[in-house]
Amino acid sequence: MRDEKKEICRIFSEASHFVVTSHQNIDGDGLGSALALYFLLRRMGKRARVVYDGRVPYFYRFLPGSAQVLSFEEFSVEKEPFEVLVVVDCSNPARVGRVEGFLKEARYVVNIDHHPDNAFFGHANFVVPGSPASALLVYELARELHIPPDADIATSILTGIVTDTGGFQFAELNQNLFAVVGELVASGASLSTIMYHVFRFRRLEALKLLSRALHHLTFDPVCGCASMHLTQEDFRECGAQEEDAEGVVDYGLYIPEARVSVFFKEIAPNTYKVSLRSRDDFDVLPVAHHFGGGGHQRAAGFKITGPFPSVYREVLDFLRTTVLGSSK
Numbered sequence: 001m002r003d004e005k006k007e008i009c010r011i012f013s014e015a016s017h018f019v020v021t022s023h024q025n026i027d028g029d030g031l032g033s034a035l036a037l038y039f040l041l042r043r044m045g046k047r048a049r050v051v052y053d054g055r056v057p058y059f060y061r062f063l064p065g066s067a068q069v070l071s072f073e074e075f076s077v078e079k080e081p082f083e084v085l086v087v088v089d090c091s092n093p094a095r096v097g098r099v100e101g102f103l104k105e106a107r108y109v110v111n112i113d114h115h116p117d118n119a120f121f122g123h124a125n126f127v128v129p130g131s132p133a134s135a136l137l138v139y140e141l142a143r144e145l146h147i148p149p150d151a152d153i154a155t156s157i158l159t160g161i162v163t164d165t166g167g168f169q170f171a172e173l174n175q176n177l178f179a180v181v182g183e184l185v186a187s188g189a190s191l192s193t194i195m196y197h198v199f200r201f202r203r204l205e206a207l208k209l210l211s212r213a214l215h216h217l218t219f220d221p222v223c224g225c226a227s228m229h230l231t232q233e234d235f236r237e238c239g240a241q242e243e244d245a246e247g248v249v250d251y252g253l254y255i256p257e258a259r260v261s262v263f264f265k266e267i268a269p270n271t272y273k274v275s276l277r278s279r280d281d282f283d284v285l286p287v288a289h290h291f292g293g294g295g296h297q298r299a300a301g302f303k304i305t306g307p308f309p310s311v312y313r314e315v316l317d318f319l320r321t322t323v324l325g326s327s328k
């Protein structure tokens with residue numbers, strides 16, 4: 001079998017113009033991985049751009065290079081040619097928004113990801129579903145390229161790891177991961193700065209929104225399902241944006257008996273983004289797939305439309321049946 005890591009290193013060495021992108025509704029792993037690749041390619045003397053179809057959330061703007069991220073519009077104006085499109089932390093090209101059109105333009109598409117349902121859409125696919133973060137795969141690539149991380153690369157990679165492990169709560173900080181974190185810290189990354197921005201740097205509007213979501217929190221002790229929702233009205237009344245709901249779904253699992261947390265976010269009238277989180281013993285990915293979404297075993301999501309009461313009932317009924325049907 002072809003070594004995908006080596007193939008990507010070959011593409012990185014041979015080509016000279018790169019666009020790096022990640023999924024819409026970007027998180028610390030998507031952005032951290034994209035920026036780490038950007039710095040890595042620049043260290044190799046390449047021309048690289050990070051293009052993202054969306055706005056970088058304010059709490060990730062501490063990241064070095066985040067000001068250089070181009071919106072889809074900004075890049076379209078610039079019209080700079082590129083040979084390679086690197087898509088990172090993204091299971092499916094439909095998730096990159098309008099950047100999806102670049103897949104046809106690129107000579108090579110490089111796919112670096114850790115989602116179990118990755119569609120292998122690249123010419124080279126470095127996909128490791130067991131990896132705690134895509135950023136760890138970027139770390140491996142840097143090693144393969146013999147490029148020791150500098151402070152910018154280290155900060156970007158560690159932000160990805162911190163985000164996707166929930167600050168080392170969802171993945172055990174074993175000796176291997178600890179060694180990587182040690183090297184990144186030695187290279188100039190500040191773990192406390194990253195933890196602060198990823199988890200505790202939230203504007204008043206976001207905290208007001210969180211209080212609304214918690215106010216709506218309900219728990220079904222029979223199946224261990226915790227649920228929350230936020231309506232468009234909640235967002236309006238709090239003066240909040242979509243990015244302000246980041247992390248809300250995690251609160252459902254604070255309940256000791258909770259096995260799964262579900263969070264409904266109304267993003268347009270009667271259109272809901274649904275996030276799912278679970279503990280080790282329950283896989284939410286089949287639930288997300290059932291509703292046409294995707295993600296990971298412990299964190300997944302999908303979109304659904306309809307009036308809230310019927311949407312809520314449909315999802316909760318399916319969840320209940322699935323949770324109760326799975327072994328305890």
Ligand SMILES: [Mn+2]
Pocket residue numbers: 029030089114133134164
């Ligand atoms: Mn990720």
